[in-house]
Amino acid sequence: MTEKKEIVISLKDVNLNIPIFCKTELSIKKSFIKAVTGSKISNKNNNTFVTALNSINIDIYRGDKIALIGHNGSGKSSFIRLISKIYSPSSGNFISKVSVFPMLTKSFIVSEALTGIDEAKAHYLSRYFNLNGFENYLDEIVEFSGLGDFIALPLKTYSEGMANRLLFTLLTFDKYDFLALDEGIGTGDNAFHEKASKRLDKFISESGSLVFASHSNELLKRFCTRGIVFSCGSIVYDGKLKDAISYYAESNQ
Secondary structure (H helix, E strand, O other), X not given: OOOOOXXXXXXXXXXXXXXXXXXXXXXXXXXXXXXXXXXXXXXXXXXXXXXXXXXXXXXXXOOOEEEEEOOOOOOHHHHHHHHOOOOOOOEEEEEEOOOEEEEOOOOOOOOOOOEHHHHHHHHHHHHHOOOOOHHHHHHHHHHHHOOHHHHHOEHHHOOHXXXXXXXXXXXXOOOOOEEEEEOOOOOOOHHHHXXXXXXXXXXXHOOOEEEEEXXXXXXXXXXXXXXXXXXXXXXXXXXXXXXXXXXXXXXXX
């Protein structure tokens, strides 16, 4: 008898509207947003908003490895932000039984006037809510990133490669039950790339569930088995990864 898989995230008729607060040259903005994102621009009660996600219906099961496929602005990143609870749905029913960790940003979460140690401490506190064991954690961060004494200097003194190495090391330190990855993150300079690639492979493979948005079919095939195709904020295909890739390719011929 086949074991029934557990649904960990469920979305039923979910819409996500993002308000536009600046109305200067709104007609130009409408044309630009539609051209770039394909999203629908609407007005209600003198408020203007972009419909980033439209009538989303999907169940995600524990252990799913899902590829998000679609052109830039099709809704992939908005979907990741929604299931990560960065955004709240404007309407519909959204149920989540898991905590989704989003790897979305290359920016630091503390001021660049503070040090690499402060950045590591901020990440540690956001994960564990205390500083028990922080010294051992910091030693591992310094060793893998190769920053050495630079860890004690302000972030504004870092090169882009050094900053990327620190952030990558921080983000990939732990295992997560559910990982949401958007296009990957910078891994720093070439000397760090090979070591970082191996760490990222291990980090992704050990995640219980995965949602991965990328334009690289090679990467998606490496980590995912299910594919969801987005277009203009809607899901237009959901099935086996190879079939989803074929659907997207054929629809863009």
